[in-house]
Amino acid sequence: MNADISEESPSNYFWLTANPDYWDPEDAEKGDQIRYQAYNNNENKRRKFSAFEKAKPGDRVLIYTSSPRRKVTSEGKIVSGLETGDDGIVIEYERALDAVDWNDIKEDPILADSSPINLRARGSLFELSEDEYTAILSMAGAEDQATHDGTTEGDTEDDIDGSEEAIWKFLCDDKTFQLYFSYKVFGRPQKLDVSKGDRLVLYDFEDQLIYGPFTAESDVAEALIPEAAGEQYPYQVRISWDTLYRLPKEKFPLDITQDWFSSEQANEILRALHEEGTYVEVAEDGSVQAPDDTPERSGEGTDKTKPELLPEPDEAPITDILTLKNDQQPTPDTELLQEADEPGAVILQEATVGELRPELYQYGLAHLIAGRSLLLYGPTGTKKNSIARRLGQAICTDLLTVTATPDLNDQQLLATPSDNESVGPFIRAVNSCYASLDEHEHPVWMLIENFETVPIPQLGNVLTLLEIERRVDRRISVGDELLPVPMAFRVIATMDVVDAAGLPELYSTSRQFAPLHVSTHLNDDQPHNSDYPILRHLHHKQDYQRLRFSAEQAVLSKLTDLPTNIERDTHLSIPALAELFDAEAALDAALSSVSLPIETNYDFIDALSHYAWKLGEDNDVSLGRELLVDAIKFVVVYNWLFPKQSDWEVVDQAVAAYFNPTIFMRLNRVNEEQGVQQCMACRDSFATVAEILGFKATAAQIRSYRA
Secondary structure, X not given: OOXXXXXXXXXXXXXXXXXXXXOOHHHOOOOOEEEEEOEOOOOOEOOOHHHHHHOOOOOEEEEEEOOOOOEEEEEEEEEEOHHHOOOEEEEEEEEEEEEEEHHHHHHOHHHOOOHHHHOOOOOOEEEEOHHHHHHHHHHOOOOOOOOOOOOOOOOOHHHHHOHHHOEXXXXXXXXXXXXXXXXXXXEEOOOOOOOXXXXXXXXXXXXXXXXXXXXXXOOOEEOOXXXXXXXXXXXXXXXXXXXXXXXXXXXXXXXOOOOEEOHHHHHHHHXXXXXXXXXXXXXXXXXXXXXXXXXXXXXXXXXXXXXXXXXXXXXXXXXXXXXXXXXXXXXXXXXXXXXXXXXXXXXXXXXXXXXXXXXXXXXXXXXXXXXXXXXXXXXXXXXXXXXXXXXXXXXXXXXEEEEOOOOOOHHHHOOOHHHOOOXXXXXXXXXXXXXXXXXXXXXXXXXXXXXXXXXXXXXXXXXXXXXXXXXXXXXXXXXXXXXXXXXXXOEEEEEXXXXXXXXXXXXXXXXXXXXXXXXXXXXXXXXXXXXXXXXXXXXXXXXXXXXXXXXXXXXHHHOOOOOOOOOOOOOOOOHHHHHHOOHHXXXXXXXXXXXXXXXXXXXXXXXXXXXXXXXXXXXXXXOHHHHHHHHHHHHHHHHHHOOOOOOHXXXXXXXXXXXXXXXXXXXXXXXXXXXXXXXXXXXHHHHHHHHHOOOHHHHHHHHOOOO
């Protein structure tokens, strides 16, 4: 790295956005250098290229750490610019600052028109004026002119960090909550720089409750108490507490997605816990409850607070439409997605924090990006609504929620002001989606809870509007215009059922929704083992070859050529993804990487095409080319989003989601027309073909069918 260039006094000031998955300033030390390319991998100039052109040695840089932290955390300087003939700049890390939150920066009038605020920090390098730069330094408590050794006059390096009075956040869920209190230890999947004596809070992200304050009784170390969820959360710290409070998330004064809160923010948190929280006590077994009488609290005299019992997320009362979230968390921009090894992992990094079933989110995201709406089904209490909300929050600026009832129908959902009633939820969601795409380049979606309660025929018009291929030709009222439903719009529905066998809703919505089973126990629907079959029985007959060829061409067409309605709309739902996605390259990559772990000359499209052809030839099941195309699209998109996770189980998931509803419908018809015995023989035939092709989860789901 060439940094031997004489420094000049700073004449320019910059803001650098750092993706912590690529380079984390919190791990940097004074003198560390990082190189930022002025061009992306396609050799196109990065956003705000003029900033790269102006950067020269000696210029000052504030370093902003992007999601999930979203804070200005440190300061550095330019040591090499484009004047050397290089295609990038080199920045040297100098010092940590008291973190300045994105929301605080946005509200400062001096910074209201600054380049990073106007572009929502989407990009790598932004110019700042000297006043803007100084304003942020002042917010960080470092307003004095920085010297070249990275400290301000009168400060020592020990004074700069300011983390002595900070608060660290740990996470728990229903499975780890009682373990943590019982063993008096917290854990995280990634290591945090927590030291003995630091203050802590615990966020129960499933029940949306914050507990604290706690004190760290040790430094963070690996597997202090393995029994306390040490496998899932290996980096642990021992904890203690004196007086403990519980605070609902909506009363928490700051952005709960942060891992670390500055000393000034810590005072806000402690004040909220004492003044807004409920006093709680911890039993010997680690259970937590609020006693009938609470001790005196600071500033409250002898006021007593009763426990605030919050319902489980799946049981919480839901209004027809939820208001916009206070803290909108958009997905990462094009550059961050482009730099990531797995774009899908970047999108889901917040949604899957503390989640023991990340594959559900990965499958769900791939179905949604590939063009289907999503139907989450499973027994009561499996957190389907929570999963739906997390998925929506990872992608959308808002997720508008409706609770289904038996009388829910098209007229209610599609009501317009001309109908002498309030705007229907579907119309409102579509209007919001258009506005959000235009303003934020992220969609708004809809969540329908309790989908099993509504008769599907009552939603015929809405279901038609959800089919992407039909949207261009059908119009609904959007403001003063009649416009198609945006290509980026999706619906996530949740349904309480035990299994898919005999589920009518899966058949009647199979063109609009991809069903995804949410099980009670981890991995209980993962019947894969090492006993893979060898695909020796794929018959390359002319009809089969024609089916495969036409399906491939349709996949490429549907992933590239679907018309959109406004400039920022896209059938991939997220405009940033559309800028990066190359359908032909993604298809080639999937064909190269998604295969059985055995030597074979056949690829996943061979297997899917053969399955569709074989079912039609032997069992009179007309899957149709469109279902085959949808299955291939899902595998291609999943492999592009999660290339490190792709394996034959992804193909199996595609078959279960897109083929099995039609198979179950055929089994119902055979049972009605030919009787139970013939139905069970047909069922076993379907399952055997699936097993021959390595579709173990599909086969298990088919064999679960009972006439």
